[in-house]
Amino acid sequence: MGVVIPFDNNDSAGVASIDPLLKLVEKDMSRVNDAILLRAKSHVDLIPELAHHLINSGGKRLRPMLTLACAQMCGYEGDAHIKLATSVEFMHTATLLHDDVVDESDLRRGKKTARLIWGNQASVLVGDYLLGQAFKMMVETGSLESLGILSQASSVIAEGEVLQLAAANNTDTTEEAYMQVIDAKTAALFAAAAEVGGVVAARSTQDKEALASYGRNLGIAFQLVDDALDYSGKQASLGKAVGDDFREGKITLPVVLSYRRGNHEEQDFWKRTLEKLDQKDGDLENAVALMEKHSALSDTQERARHYGILARDALDIFPESKQKSALLEVIEFCVARVF
């Protein structure tokens, strides 16, 4: 470990930051945060209580920031992007709530999951509530096009989660199947989040497609790195526990690569630990060692780097601007946060 594969050149490694984006959208994000609190309200106390648990759990809110920054870059000056960005975050929050139920997760970002505190039932239903609120906000913007993009994303995300479920604990999963899953479960919302920023600004089809492509490729890179981080020491400093995916038997790219490159003995190890979930002390360390042996983590990052380049190229058609620079730096930030 400790390998740094900078996105652009060696100088930029470690300095790429999400800060320029944060700063650009600061005012808008404060309105989004207000809207999040307002729209998570309900006369049924359990709903805001549970929703706030997740809302306050320290997520970066990268997806709504993409909507805001893309709208800004496209010169949008209205208000609809606030509601769309809030909708995007609610869709994401609903997915997390349902995910934790599906994965039977106990921790998220180092905190107890909602399902552990309030039960699976409440998590399912509050997720449904937030999804309903998300669609209500989209309707309020009056943008049928955004509604079409985000409802399509909503279906695709669920499809991706079902696909992941079908592949769960199956070490035979191919890289292609894995890519299909993350394209649907993660990249679809990134793509939609970026695209609707162009939609509210009434940009050309070409521009909207470019934004969607930026979002999609960034989302893939983001998820690849996330999956590598789950086996990296750096993870701990991000407030996440190392080895969550391992303990749940999730088949992510580092596993796919290690399994396919491994000998029979190694494959038996992966089958025992991830298919049978028969794990003992030292197994996680051994998993990381096998990943190093087969360069599975650095190659996962290489893949991420590839998608990062596609995301960068997608923005080529937009003229230089502070927003564009910030959006480009987010790619580097996402790709470089491993190791």
Added chain:
Amino acid sequence: MGVVIPFDNNDSAGVASIDPLLKLVEKDMSRVNDAILLRAKSHVDLIPELAHHLINSGGKRLRPMLTLACAQMCGYEGDAHIKLATSVEFMHTATLLHDDVVDESDLRRGKKTARLIWGNQASVLVGDYLLGQAFKMMVETGSLESLGILSQASSVIAEGEVLQLAAANNTDTTEEAYMQVIDAKTAALFAAAAEVGGVVAARSTQDKEALASYGRNLGIAFQLVDDALDYSGKQASLGKAVGDDFREGKITLPVVLSYRRGNHEEQDFWKRTLEKLDQKDGDLENAVALMEKHSALSDTQERARHYGILARDALDIFPESKQKSALLEVIEFCVARVF
């Protein structure tokens, strides 16, 4: 038991039928059924497999029929009502999938629930998928107003389910709290289903409000009767198991009335069986006997009858038509199906 409280007069008892409605919307429903099959498709096999299980499980599809009949009654001649009716049914199906997970139900309409066959995870995710598909179809109609009504209903339904969860197994539940739950979890979708029929036909606010009121009151009556049926022998002939609610410890109106009208010994019985879920042979029979003693089932039907009258009055402003007659007969059908 065996008490028949006809809706209108003694002659109509037992003859009220859903058939006139079925016949009127037959052609449209066949298009809705095609759309249901088409929109439940996915390259992820598990999705149509699981969705079809529920779709083919013999539900009456009353909600989409309301949309179709209301649109017809309002003179609508376009196609949008097909997609809206299909969306309504998908929203309902998604709710059932999530409900069975939340209630840990093993049977629905006499068949194994999807969650028992495919697991809770798949049920949650396929529900999400169908919800996404529902919103996509609504977007395709281009009717922002329908989208607003149905997304609002979606939030309210989830709110109602959370409310029900909070009241679960609590014999202290008041009739008012129970009414709040069924107003949200059942009546909201009936109201929306009827209202959007008027929306596509571009009717006046007054007409749309009347349709929503018809749907809401019909939905309340429907749910009241459903809750009474769960303790009635007639239930078996409808392909449902008697006593499901009892076994799950659900606090429905027959229980609320029996508990509040009962003596201490009886209240202890309800607490043991429904709060502690400590049930033994003969308990269900005793529960039914207590309900008879306190006229809880017939009084539940009396309440239903009251809401049926409100539903009927709501349609007063519409001129006579085959559609109106059929919609009125549905009220009688819903109210009269008990006992």
